[in-house]
Amino acid sequence: MKIFIDTAEIEEIRQAASWGIIDGVTTNPSLIKAAVDRRRGEISMEDYVREIVKASPGPVSLEVIGRTAEEMTVQGRLLHEKFSPSGEVAVKIPINPSMNGEEEIEFEGLKAIRQLSGEGIRVNATLIMTPEQALLAAKAGAAYASPFAGRIDDYIRSGLGMRRGADFQKGDYFDHDLLGRARDSKIKEAMKDLSSIREIYQSETVNMLMAQGQDNGIRSGVDLIARILRIYRAYGFRTEVIAASIRNPRQVREVAELGVHIATLPFEVIRGMIRHYKTAEGMRRFMEDIVPQYQALFKER
């Protein structure tokens, strides 16, 4: 599995690159704005982006801001021309740039993906929330598809009436397994008084319970990624899946177990991956047991 770092902080990119664990970078306009703001006018945004591209050991995803295929294609070419001399750039195109159901622009992302990919520019199709969108991105020729695991977990939890910040925190692991078991046991209970399959199939309670804790059959962000991978493998699509919106190390483990091509991780998630209570305790014990004779092993002759 390749690891990208999901940040625009150059120091974070350099540090993670020095540990030898990252293969690329993903950014978005909000991350770049925050990072440049922190430099308080010391550097232009254009020079800053160039620095990011130079610091990265692999492709850097840069997002367009247009909403029509024409705008996104022009911007994608510009990003590619401007920044590719410093390294490899992948152009991030939203799978569907419509914000309020504007039907006329719903397929503009796909058109831009097709155009830029046809010109040999690598496209990262972003804001993917369904396997169906991922299928379309692959058909249009995207080099990468980025499903947003954490945001799907948020969405499923919000459907259960849970609020981020109050009932759970952004980095909290979403226990979809526990949720599934709870739902199954409630459904079993509701089925007790129903005698025929038709009654069960038509029961409002059963249907209401079935609909809870999922998004049109997607049980979690990790489940979304699993299904996309299954579809891509079934048809041999060459589009690589970037597990995005990853919020904690356990999600990283789960997408790694699925064999996802790439996971893009915030710096804090990478930090979390190296830590374990027993590792720190083991270190303390080893250090306590160091006797002078053992220390002497390290003296140069």
Ligand code: E4P
């Ligand atoms: C990746 O390309 C996205 O910018 C990012 O993963 C979104 O993460 P978030 O949902 O935690 O904001």
